[in-house]
Amino acid sequence: MKKKIYVTRRIPEIGIEMLKAKKDFDVKVSPYDRVLSSREIIKNAKGCDALLCLLTDQIDGKVLDGIGKQLKIVANYAVGFNNINLEDAKKREIMVTNTPGKLISKSVAEHTFTLMMGLAKRMVEADKFMRFGKYKGWGPLLLLGSDVHDKTLGIVGLGNIGIEVARRAVKGFGMKVIYTDIKRDKNFEKEYKAKYATLPELLKNSDFVTLHVPLLKSTQHLISTKQFKMMKKSAFLINTSRGPIVDERALVSALKSGEIAGAGLDVYECEPKLGCTVFDKSYFKNAQNLIITPHIASASTETRSEMAEIAAKNIIVALSGKTPPNLVK
Ligand code: DGY
Numbered sequence: 105m106k107k108k109i110y111v112t113r114r115i116p117e118i119g120i121e122m123l124k125a126k127k128d129f130d131v132k133v134s135p136y137d138r139v140l141s142s143r144e145i146i147k148n149a150k151g152c153d154a155l156l157c158l159l160t161d162q163i164d165g166k167v168l169d170g171i172g173k174q175l176k177i178v179a180n181y182a183v184g185f186n187n188i189n190l191e192d193a194k195k196r197e198i199m200v201t202n203t204p205g206k207l208i209s210k211s212v213a214e215h216t217f218t219l220m221m222g223l224a225k226r227m228v229e230a231d232k233f234m235r236f237g238k239y240k241g242w243g244p245l246l247l248l249g250s251d252v253h254d255k256t257l258g259i260v261g262l263g264n265i266g267i268e269v270a271r272r273a274v275k276g277f278g279m280k281v282i283y284t285d286i287k288r289d290k291n292f293e294k295e296y297k298a299k300y301a302t303l304p305e306l307l308k309n310s311d312f313v314t315l316h317v318p319l320l321k322s323t324q325h326l327i328s329t330k331q332f333k334m335m336k337k338s339a340f341l342i343n344t345s346r347g348p349i350v351d352e353r354a355l356v357s358a359l360k361s362g363e364i365a366g367a368g369l370d371v372y373e374c375e376p377k378l379g380c381t382v383f384d385k386s387y388f389k390n391a392q393n394l395i396i397t398p399h400i401a402s403a404s405t406e407t408r409s410e411m412a413e414i415a416a417k418n419i420i421v422a423l424s425g426k427t428p429p430n431l432v433k
Contacts, residue, residue: 110149119412146170165192177422186319201418213268215401219368258310261317307334319346332358366393
């Protein structure tokens with residue numbers, strides 16, 4: 105009998121082709137280019153051996169039971185896996201995998217830098233200034249920004265992405281790096297002349313703070329009112345990890361009161377909603393010291409294709425009875 109695979113949304117073709125190339129696989133892809141409800145996932149994936157899902161799909165015990173006891177693997181098309189209830193999967197002996205490839209860390213590091221540079225050089229403001237015909241001639245004080253070289257970058261979370269950000273910061277921009285993580289990495293410290301710090305020390309001393317931790321109970325609102333107060337008034341916060349790591353209400357109040365200089369966000373607390381906990385929602389539309397992008401840090405053709413290959417490979421290996429390469433433990 106053929107093994108059934110359900111893919112909850114169209115992903116780059118290469119991954120689908122890898123699955124379809126397996127003669128004993130029956131692959132179905134959702135025909136809609138939108139997020140499916142849990143009910144739709146259950147209905148469409150019922151009886152499947154493998155589910156290839158996205159970070160926008162909420163996968164819990166109810167969904168897993170709805171799909172059925174034959175389900176062996178949930179292959180998430182993302183590095184983050186906070187959309188999957190790991191305990192529920194473990195209880196049912198269902199494997200969960202993610203897609204930490206070689207390219208994604210570099211793509212996310214590039215996006216992190218894009219936000220950093222955009223804030224420092226006031227790129228969005230400058231672009232609007234030109235488009236709205238405000239440029240009347242060169243001026244010595246026109247749109248003064250900040251430099252990035254020789255500044256201190258605080259990296260919160262030293263996984264693959266954090267390391268790629270550090271590499272660009274030190275080798276490309278001559279920045280100083282301090283970092284915090286649950287464990288120290290002495291080799292990293294040596295290679296990048298980086299200093300280990302506690303979170304409060306990092307916040308006090310950084311000109312740019314960039315977040316690269318997974319979303320866990322312990323990292324929810326890791327950056328809130330107390331933490332903003334510790335930061336320099338001239339500092340910028342960058343978040344390309346997961347929205348709920350930053351308390352958006354506290355962020356807006358820190359930006360409004362000038363407690364920090366600006367923020368670059370690619371992720372949001374109630375994605376895709378903007379500022380769901382914030383009283384003054386128009387702030388996101390009008391603030392000059394904020395650059396916001398729609399969760400596209402990994403959105404390059406190369407990276408998204410690699411993610412599709414990795415997710416497909418995880419399924420192929422798991423359904424052959426072996427341990428998939430990117431098992432989330
Ligand atoms: C991830 O892989 O977790 C990213 O957020 C997807 O863009």
